[in-house]
Amino acid sequence: MHRSHILSDLSRYQELWAQATPHATPYESGRELATLDRMVGFVKRCDGAFERSTLEGHLTGSALVVSRDLNHVLLTLHGKLGKWLQLGGHADGHNLLHEVAMREAEEESGLTGLSFLDFESVLMPSVPAHVRPLPLDLDCHDIPERPGEPRHVHYDVRYVIVADRAQPLVISEESKDLRWFDLAEARVVAPEASTLRQFDKLNWLRERLISRGQVVDTGRGSLNLDSDLRP
DSSP, X not given: OTXXXXXXXXXHHXXXXXXXXXXXXXOOHXXXXXXXXHHHHHHHHOTTXXXXXXXXXXXXXXXXXEETTSOEEEEEEETTTOSEEOEEEEOTTOSOHHHHHHHHHHHHHOOOSOEEEOOHHHHOTTOOOOSSOOOSEEXXXXXXXXXXXXXXXXXXXXXXXXXXXXXXXXXXXXXXXXXXXXXXXXXXXXXOHHHHHHHHHHHHHHHHHHHTTOOOOOSSXXXXXXXXXXX
16 A cells, blocks of 8 residues: 555654653644644545645655754745745655655755654654654645645645755755755744744754764764764
């Protein structure tokens, strides 16, 4: 079943983030559960969940691209929506959304050598390694009607991808601008709740990693987390 991977990942997302709540994570159990139920219901009933041609809505993969010190995020000024957002896009039939997120991060930034930040052990220290990266966040949001395209829903699965901030950026055709922001600046330019929630989770992860001695912030953007970086 081509939908089994995403259903497994959504179940793992709920299990790990919900179990980590004693550590006061930014995970919002009430809102997150409603989003999760909506997304799972859509995936189970819709065989074309990964297809852009499914007019009701479709799954998308997003990448919160972060610097190696986890202090900065890379945001794009979306050409159609006119908002600063994380990178990401349509699955176009591909059923591994972490690969969609990585593809979009590379295509929309021009960056190379990107890696997923694997943070399962931060949420649950005893959790075993998993073959696919754990999502950082989930969101269901409406996309406005456009010529030739009805109003529909993006069921967005979001991952953390680490990049070298010293690399040059290449702005794609879909973007008006592309910039690194520190988290304080990012909160100003991207103030929507679903985006702020990602920043809150990233900041929480960074603080937990620092407390474990796994993030080394030298001012040059270094990250000492070799066992938790995945190509």
